[in-house]
Amino acid sequence: MPARTYSPPWRRGVGYALLIFFAVVFIGPFLIQLATSFKTDADAANNSLSLIPHPATLSAWKRIFGFTENAGIPFGRWLTNSIIVATFITLGRVFLDSLAGYALARLRFPGRQAVFWSILAILAVPGAVLLIPRFLVLKELTLFNTYPGMILPIVADAAGIFLMRQFFVNIPTTMEEAARIDGAGVFRTYWSVILPVARPGLITLTILSFQGSWNEFQLFLVSTSDPKYNTLTTGLAKFSSGQLGAGTQYPLTLGAALLSTIPMAIVFFAFQRHFIGGQLAAAVKG
């Protein structure tokens, strides 16, 4: 209706002013972070608000990438570990969550309802409560300080299973019935009929799984103690809290933190729609 599309100029002015103010609030810290990574330690401490490094220096970046005598931080190792665990966790979640989601949506088996409710119940368990049991179980299984120990506890997740289950429930069953009549088994039907149709759901699941595993901190904190298993999150956290023998070297830590954010940022900007859809789907669980 045309009556609602008109709005007085002052309202537009206030609207844009607010939008810009909040854009500065939400993005500004990242810009300061970027600028700080090119500053000297003294400049970072004294002119922290300035977006122009004076003098500009690459020393923090050289230390991050190890191009310096002065031992920097083992960024390459952290990055490698993050890539390894995030890859396996993401692949595992996409495969296992979608299989479990499909089973809960389609297959009739005794106890299905009980399994579904227990998965919903797992969603309610606070992550902070799992720190100790996860450590104790990994220790018992001699998986402490191993890659499998960092991957297996979160290789399938209740939120992902729930997301996929909701997705499969909304796909019509006619195609599966046709495949079944043609003699395909359950797995075969799932693999060649259902998965192609489920692409949008799988993309969302992939992105959320990558986000979750790339940013994971608590599990890696309690499943490893050896610095060679540090990921970007645990490495940065231990480095900046001084456990690796460092003080507050802001250009270095902020540069490394920025670098750890970049892969996430690329995925975010490339697949924004799926992110937003996934957040909402995950939210419905409450």
Place this chain on the structure above:
Amino acid sequence: MTSSVGSTTGTAGTGELAGTLEATAAPPPRRPRGRGSALRRQNFATSIRNNFYFVLFVVPLQTALALFLAVLLNNKFLRGRSYFRTAFFFPSVTSSIATTLVFLFLFSGGGAVNQLLGYVGLHGPNWTADPRGVFHQALGAVGVDSTPGWARHEFFNLSWWDWFSGPSIAMIVIITLVVWTTSGTFMLMFLAGLQNINEEVLEASEVDGADAWQRFRLVTLPMLRPTLILVLTLGLISTWQVFDQIYLTGNNPATITPAYLSYNQSFQNSAFGIGAAIAFLLFALIILLAAVQRRLIGTGEDD
């Protein structure tokens, strides 16, 4: 006045902000059951207090900010809204460790926030290192600068005065950080809720003469009730588990929370029994709060 539990020595004597108290000071060993046990109880009480004020501030602030941003972005006459939505949501997808490091820098003694405050003539505190409670600060400003007699009694090894300290200034940094990172996600939920509202209802109320604020309060808000309940529930559950940000601020009585204390007792003191007990109490508390909230305001499911 004799010194009381938790009252500071000269450390807080900066100008008119002087005379505040803090729970960091070790308690006098009044109880014969042993200092270690008393200190543990006091730490636990402190962590509960810290987390309580954290929740008390974060949940309303993040909900209000998320709702405000969603309503702002829902104004059809503004252009480029999807870009702004991206900008507001971006902090939500980054790692908690990376964003905490940035905020610890922004709020450092000579950091960006204090520089900004300096432009308007304010002298900011040394944020992340400042254990003083903001309620104590406020009371100090109106002349209450020593512990009132009634507040010297202890509850769970923490004096009433310390229970009512408010969040520490260091905790204000974490509160700001968490509101900043979570508002984007909740904003998306509110936006989805707003898009489900029937335009015709709003138009009808406009025809009936309701102004913008009345339309928001009497039409939009009631129709957002399911989303509001969802956001409040998710907020309440997640804020009671705050850990990553606290880990980075270290073992500091001004910011410790039960989740951090559980970790600290288990992995740094090898007291797994105590750590597990704290974790279990936290679990029970969260389940209880979620159940109470459900009972009080309904499930909010409309389908």
